[in-house]
Amino acid sequence: MTESAATPRLLLTDAAIARLPFAQDKPRILRDSKIPGFHLWVGKKTKTFRYQYELPSEAGRRGRTQIEILGEHPHVEADEVRAKVLEYQARRARKQPIRVPQARVAPEPEQLTFEGAWTLYRAAIVKEGRSERTLADYDDKFERHLAGWRDRPIAGLTREDVTKEHATITERARKPRAKQKYASGKYAANGAMRLARAVWNFAKNELETPGLPELNPFRSGKLFHKEKPRKTGMAPEDLPGWWKQVVALDNPIRREMHLFTLLSGLRKTDVLTAQWTNVNWSKGSLRLPSPKGGEEKAFELPLSKPMLDCLKRAQELGQTFYPDENKIWVFPTEGGHIAEVKENGRVKVSHVGHALRHSFRTIAGAAGIDRLRTKILMNHALDDDVTDSYANVPALFSSLMEAQEKISSLVMASLGKTSSQTW
Secondary structure (H helix, E strand, O other), X not given: OOOXXXXXXXXXXXXXXXXXXXXXXXXXXXXXXXXXXXXXXXXXXOEEEEEEEEOXXXXXXXXXXXXXXXXXXXXXXXXXXXXXXXXXXXXXXXXXXXXXXXXXXXXXXXXXXXXXXXXXXHHHHHHHOOOHHHHHHHHHHHHHHHHHHOOOEHHHOOHHHHHHHHHHHHHHHHOOHHHXXXXXXXXXXXXXXXXXXXXXXHHHHOOOOOOOOOOOOOOOOOOOOOOOOXXXXXXXXXHHHHHHHHHOOOOHHHHHHHHHHHXXXXXXXXXXXXXXXXXXXXXXXXXXXXXXXXXXXXXXXEOOHHHHHHHHHXXXXXXXXXXXXXXXXXXEEOOEEOOOOOOOOOOOOOOOOHHHHHHHHHHHHHOOOOHHHHHHHOOOOOOOOHHHHOOOOHHHHHHHHHHHHHHHHHHHHHHOHXXXXXX
């Protein structure tokens, strides 16, 4: 596109350019009202300063048209560009070339990008033994919320960048759910920034990346939203209403899955991926080889009599409906194991998955189980308190079994007499 007499003229100032809308269809040109050749190219996403002029004629032939690209607004200011154009005009008047040969400068060393730092951090935590579940969660956070920084030098990320991105992730939650590309909200924003902070710290402390400031731009001070634990657990008196919902489900294996989650207090992934090879019927235990935290957090869960009864019913049902899948999975379905705890059919169940884990904690308190044994049964990290750290968990198995029986007895009594029988 070349200039024409019909091209609109405007005194190109920062204020005037800021008011200009971007092009809706084809790019358009706005010429400066004072300096010939100085104009603004307005595209769909950019506003670019340009200077158009003719090269000197050669052998009686008119010189060809030349255009200099002078930068995008608002990254460069109009007055700065105007001064450069006036300098170009002065050079032309003196018949000097506009382009002055520049001294060669040694290229800057390649900078570590945010994606590069993330890749190295991920490799380090894989070597450290982080669980597949944790890695999948981190991958998800990166792709959903941090991928926009892939090519940004990590040394160039500022506190302003972090604050803006944290607010963006938070604000997405206000859009209608159907229009949201990714899950978002306060907790999602906090989680994404925690991961980014870990990557930044790794780049600074382990990779010793040059150019990083002393203060981590992802530091928590006045950035993260205040988080409150979700109080979704049921008390013993709430169980009968929940039980009526579970009994009404059409799928008997899913009924047992929900009941076992409540009786065990396990995380939903540990329940759904439980395998028969890890069930020790004679000892009365279920081994969790790779729970949250990885193999280092592997533990042996004591199984009370109601829990064993639940597993026996699940095994019989699995052999009936999914004999092949039942050879591996405790709670099978066609092609593998149950993958989703939410009930989307004709019957809705108010508490599933993690809400049942919360309920287990509440009922354990109602049953009078001490804090230490409750934490071990739920596979929570023990306190830094030296007394707790001395606890020999395997040696406490019989005591933990006693606690498990008390919790299960209170659950079954609250559900009703028929709950321990077959469905």
